[in-house]
Amino acid sequence: MVVPLKPLRLAKSRLAGAMGSALRPRLALAFAQDTVAAALACPAVRDVVVVTDDPTAGAELAALGARVVPDAPAAGLNAALAHGAAVVRAADPRAPVAALNADLPALRPAELARVLGAARAFPRAFLADAAGIGTTLLAAAPGAELNPAFGGPSRARHLSSGAVEIPLTGVDSVRRDVDTGADLLAAAELGLGPRTAARYADRYAAGMQATAYTYESETRSGSVLLDDGTPVEFDAPAFDAGGLRLLRPGQRVRIETEGEGPARRITLVTLQTF
Ligand SMILES: Nc1nc2c(ncn2[C@@H]2O[C@H](COP(=O)(O)OP(=O)(O)OP(=O)(O)O)[C@@H](O)[C@H]2O)c(=O)[nH]1
Numbered sequence: 001m002v003v004p005l006k007p008l009r010l011a012k013s014r015l016a017g018a019m020g021s022a023l024r025p026r027l028a029l030a031f032a033q034d035t036v037a038a039a040l041a042c043p044a045v046r047d048v049v050v051v052t053d054d055p056t057a058g059a060e061l062a063a064l065g066a067r068v069v070p071d072a073p074a075a076g077l078n079a080a081l082a083h084g085a086a087v088v089r090a091a092d093p094r095a096p097v098a099a100l101n102a103d104l105p106a107l108r109p110a111e112l113a114r115v116l117g118a119a120r121a122f123p124r125a126f127l128a129d130a131a132g133i134g135t136t137l138l139a140a141a142p143g144a145e146l147n148p149a150f151g152g153p154s155r156a157r158h159l160s161s162g163a164v165e166i167p168l169t170g171v172d173s174v175r176r177d178v179d180t181g182a183d184l185l186a187a188a189e190l191g192l193g194p195r196t197a198a199r200y201a202d203r204y205a206a207g208m209q210a211t212a213y214t215y216e217s218e219t220r221s222g223s224v225l226l227d228d229g230t231p232v233e234f235d236a237p238a239f240d241a242g243g244l245r246l247l248r249p250g251q252r253v254r255i256e257t258e259g260e261g262p263a264r265r266i267t268l269v270t271l272q273t274f
């Protein structure tokens with residue numbers, strides 16, 4: 001398994017917002033740690049090679065048991081993946097290889113095993129991301145070139161390059177890459193790996209700011225748009241200072257508000273997921 005990771009200081013720029021910028025590199029590292037730990041725990045994975053120039057990430061991921069190699073080409077994501085595959089095949093020319101994004105914090109080893117099992121039937125096969133636009137995994141059988149074409153709408157590119165799309169259902173954790181706050185919320189619904197879960201709690205415990213919300217008194221429901229772009233739906237009475245509101249089964253947020261009316265600031269001061 002080849003996992004690419006850009007320098008943490010540059011990672012996850014789409015996790016916008018004040019809190020995002022403060023925690024973003026640590027969240028990106030936690031995503032990578034949970035992704036690599038799950039891949040290493042997968043019975044279908046022989047070893048994980050991480051391609052990164054980030055020294056902190058390299059040390060942390062090597063400590064989990066991954067092999068870490070520098071991003072020698074330093075020419076973007078696909079060059080990094082091709083380089084990782086070449087490193088693997090320099091040692092074992094007949095090795096099957098697969099590329100896996102480093103931002104799958106809900107990854108389950110059993111679901112990854114199912115995807116790799118399905119991929120084995122084809123020379124090249126890939127799994128589309130949850131949005132059906134990108135790619136989270138691309139596999140190449142022994143003798144087949146990986147020929148990665150990741151980036152943005154990569155599903156169409158992998159299809160046109162002749163890779164077969166893996167149509168499996170029930171492998172959501174392998175499709176759930178996290179680029180935005182909304183992606184992170186969706187991954188939290190699936191169940192985050194331990195390192196990301198800890199950062200996620202940090203992110204809320206430190207106080208998440210939200211400046212926009214809607215509240216429909218008739219339906220007693222609405223949504224809060226956090227500053228990092230995460231939409232949080234709720235079905236609860238109107239906000240009041242310090243009230244505990246049930247936002248989603250299993251999720252509680254303590255909310256404080258300042259000012260009056262729709263423009264009032266809502267401060268989410270703690271999140272307890274249980
Ligand atoms: N080694 C290496 N990994 C990369 C490079 N570019 C992207 N990646 C990794 O490839 C995966 C998908 O890339 P992106 O979704 O663009 O990474 P990202 O951190 O989400 O970037 P943005 O959200 O676009 O700021 C992530 O694991 C990245 O860390 C690169 O140039 N070299």
Ligand SMILES: C=C(OP(=O)(O)O)C(=O)O
Nearest residue numbers: 134135150151152154179
């Ligand atoms: C790299 C990819 O994802 P994203 O750019 O959305 O992170 C991809 O889907 O190929």
